[in-house]
Amino acid sequence: MKQELKTCQNCKKEFVIEPDDFDFYQKIKVPPPTWCPECRFKRQSLFRNEMTLYSRKCDFCKRSIISIYNPKSPYFVYCSECWHSDKWDPFSFGQDYNPRRPFFEQLKELLLRAPKEATYSSSFSKNINSEYINFAGSKEGMKNCYLVFNAGDCEDVMYSRGIRGARDTLDTYYGTKLERCYEIVNVEESTGIIFGQNVSGSLDSIFVLNARGCQNCFGCVNLRYKNYHFFNEPLSKEEYKKRVSEIMGSYQKMQKARKRFEEFALKFPRRENNNLKTVNSSGEFLFETKNVNQSFEITQAENCKYLFFAKGAKESYDVIGFGYDSEFLLGTVSVGYSSRVIGSSSCDNSQNIEYCFGMKMSEHCLGCDGLKNAKYAILNKRYEKDEYQKIRAQIVDELKEKNLYGLSMPPELAPFAYNEAIGQDNLPLAKEEALAQGFRWEEDIQKTMDKETMKPEQIPDNIKDVPDNIVDEILVCITCGRNYKIIKPELVFYRKMVLPVPRQCFNCRHIDRIRRRGPFKLYSRKCAKCGKAIQTTYAPDRPEIVYCETCYLKEVV
Numbered sequence: 001m002k003q004e005l006k007t008c009q010n011c012k013k014e015f016v017i018e019p020d021d022f023d024f025y026q027k028i029k030v031p032p033p034t035w036c037p038e039c040r041f042k043r044q045s046l047f048r049n050e051m052t053l054y055s056r057k058c059d060f061c062k063r064s065i066i067s068i069y070n071p072k073s074p075y076f077v078y079c080s081e082c083w084h085s086d087k088w089d090p091f092s093f094g095q096d097y098n099p100r101r102p103f104f105e106q107l108k109e110l111l112l113r114a115p116k117e118a119t120y121s122s123s124f125s126k127n128i129n130s131e132y133i134n135f136a137g138s139k140e141g142m143k144n145c146y147l148v149f150n151a152g153d154c155e156d157v158m159y160s161r162g163i164r165g166a167r168d169t170l171d172t173y174y175g176t177k178l179e180r181c182y183e184i185v186n187v188e189e190s191t192g193i194i195f196g197q198n199v200s201g202s203l204d205s206i207f208v209l210n211a212r213g214c215q216n217c218f219g220c221v222n223l224r225y226k227n228y229h230f231f232n233e234p235l236s237k238e239e240y241k242k243r244v245s246e247i248m249g250s251y252q253k254m255q256k257a258r259k260r261f262e263e264f265a266l267k268f269p270r271r272e273n274n275n276l277k278t279v280n281s282s283g284e285f286l287f288e289t290k291n292v293n294q295s296f297e298i299t300q301a302e303n304c305k306y307l308f309f310a311k312g313a314k315e316s317y318d319v320i321g322f323g324y325d326s327e328f329l330l331g332t333v334s335v336g337y338s339s340r341v342i343g344s345s346s347c348d349n350s351q352n353i354e355y356c357f358g359m360k361m362s363e364h365c366l367g368c369d370g371l372k373n374a375k376y377a378i379l380n381k382r383y384e385k386d387e388y389q390k391i392r393a394q395i396v397d398e399l400k401e402k403n404l405y406g407l408s409m410p411p412e413l414a415p416f417a418y419n420e421a422i423g424q425d426n427l428p429l430a431k432e433e434a435l436a437q438g439f440r441w442e443e444d445i446q447k448t449m450d451k452e453t454m455k456p457e458q459i460p461d462n463i464k465d466v467p468d469n470i471v472d473e474i475l476v477c478i479t480c481g482r483n484y485k486i487i488k489p490e491l492v493f494y495r496k497m498v499l500p501v502p503r504q505c506f507n508c509r510h511i512d513r514i515r516r517r518g519p520f521k522l523y524s525r526k527c528a529k530c531g532k533a534i535q536t537t538y539a540p541d542r543p544e545i546v547y548c549e550t551c552y553l554k555e556v557v
């Protein structure tokens with residue numbers, strides 16, 4: 001097959017289907033898409049709410065719980081304990097398929113009747129004292145964690161997303177094997193890193209960008225195996241300690257140092273991407289991938305395209321989240337340990353599943369919700385194998401005819417509004433844009449306003465002057481005006497690490513880290529040194545100096 005230029009059925013922009021893509025669609029027996037990759041991502045993103053949490057009641061045991069489903073949404077929501085239990089039978093929601101009505105209309109009715117799990121946890125999550133977490137746990141549990149999302153094997157971690165193996169760490173975006181870290185983006189195997197980005201194997205350093213094997217560095221860019229450096233200049237141990245101790249702990253001085261560091265960093269070249277050990281791959285934050293393209297935050301994957309935040313997937317397209325040990329996924333969200341799954345969300349350990357939600361250990365199911373150990377089921381009703389295949393063929397024909405087979409479920413079936421889900425982090429839209437594109441918008445995201453008992457200017461500048469009872473105060477975010485609190489273990493952390501109390505709420509701090517991370521979108525531009533064509537997340541109009549990998553390594557290592 002040759003490369004083909006198509007017009008997106010949704011946004012009318014042109015997009016390309018490559019020869020490799022046709023091979024994939026042929027293997028998985030799905031027609032090539034009529035929607036462009038960006039429209040497909042937005043549509044899919046409506047099925048993954050990572051961080052918007054609500055207080056509500058479990059509709060089964062009536063306990064007060066934390067949930068990703070707004071209490072005003074039409075869904076029945078069970079706490080994880082009730083949802084995973086045998087106290088209810090998902091087959092009791094079974095419906096007959098009516099060939100005279102659109103399939104997705106019938107699936108919508110089922111989705112509205114079958115209960116949803118309050119927050120996402122896999123079949124084997126073992127989490128301790130960690131109620132405010134979502135998409136977290138998996139085989140390695142979470143202990144004493146608070147507002148942690150898309151994570152595993154963490155202890156004493158708060159306000160973080162996308163991390164594995166972290167201890168005693170706050171405010172992180174994407175990292176592994178961390179200890180005593182704060183305000184970091186893409187850091188691995190490091191301890192004591194504060195305001196660090198793209199850092200590995202480093203220790204006790206503050207405001208560092210692209211550092212490896214560094215210790216006691218402050219305000220440094222592109223350094224390797226250095227100790228006691230201040231804005232890339234070597235200092236004596238005593239002088240370094242003196243200068244750093246004059247800044248640490250003070251909100252004003254830290255802000256000033258951050259500004260100086262951000263201006264300083266613009267003078268140095270950046271690498272086109274932060275990929276490591278990749279073969280024939282394109283994207284950002286890729287590790288050990290082969291033939292993985294247009295993908296972001298991916299570990300150990302092969303022959304995949306358009307993947308976001310996944311690990312261990314093979315032969316898969318359009319995947320958001322999870323992916324572990326899976327192959328032939330298409331249009332899936334939070335699906336792992338599975339093979340040949342199409343257009344489904346929140347499923348694990350399943351095979352040959354299409355347009356399903358919340359399935360565990362099931363195979364050959366179409367349009368089902370919340371089944372465990374099921375086989376040959378449609379709309380939560382069991383069939384004999386022959387009957388199943390006959391009805392499935394009818395439904396697949398209908399979806400193919402409408403150019404819907406291979407896409408995720410339509411937005412009308414999505415449980416989340418655009419601004420509750422991960423699309424808003426990665427392709428942000430204004431309310432009017434989201435509505436115009438056919439997505440819902442949630443006005444009533446739970447938050448408190450105007451309840452503050454302490455104004456930002458009343459917070460002592462230096463952490464050493466902050467009293468114990470700040471944990472009883474209600475603070476107000478200087479950026480969005482939302483109220484937030486400092487919790488006890490958080491104050492202990494700030495004191496230990498000599499960090500000022502943050503003046504922004506958790507949400508604004510997260511948005512700031514996303515801004516530091518850059519967009520998950522690839523732009524074509526030229527290496528500022530050799531002029532070679534590169535694909536990078538730095539848009540051509542950005543002020544950073546961007547080098548191809550070869551030129552960057554010549555300069556830095």
Ligand SMILES: [Zn+2]
Pocket residue numbers: 008009010011012013035036037038039040
């Ligand atoms: Zn489009």
Ligand SMILES: [Zn+2]
Pocket residue numbers: 058059060061062063078079080081082083
């Ligand atoms: Zn319950």
Ligand SMILES: [Zn+2]
Pocket residue numbers: 477478479480481482504505506507508509
């Ligand atoms: Zn805020």
Ligand SMILES: [Zn+2]
Pocket residue numbers: 527528529530531532547548549550551552
């Ligand atoms: Zn170059």
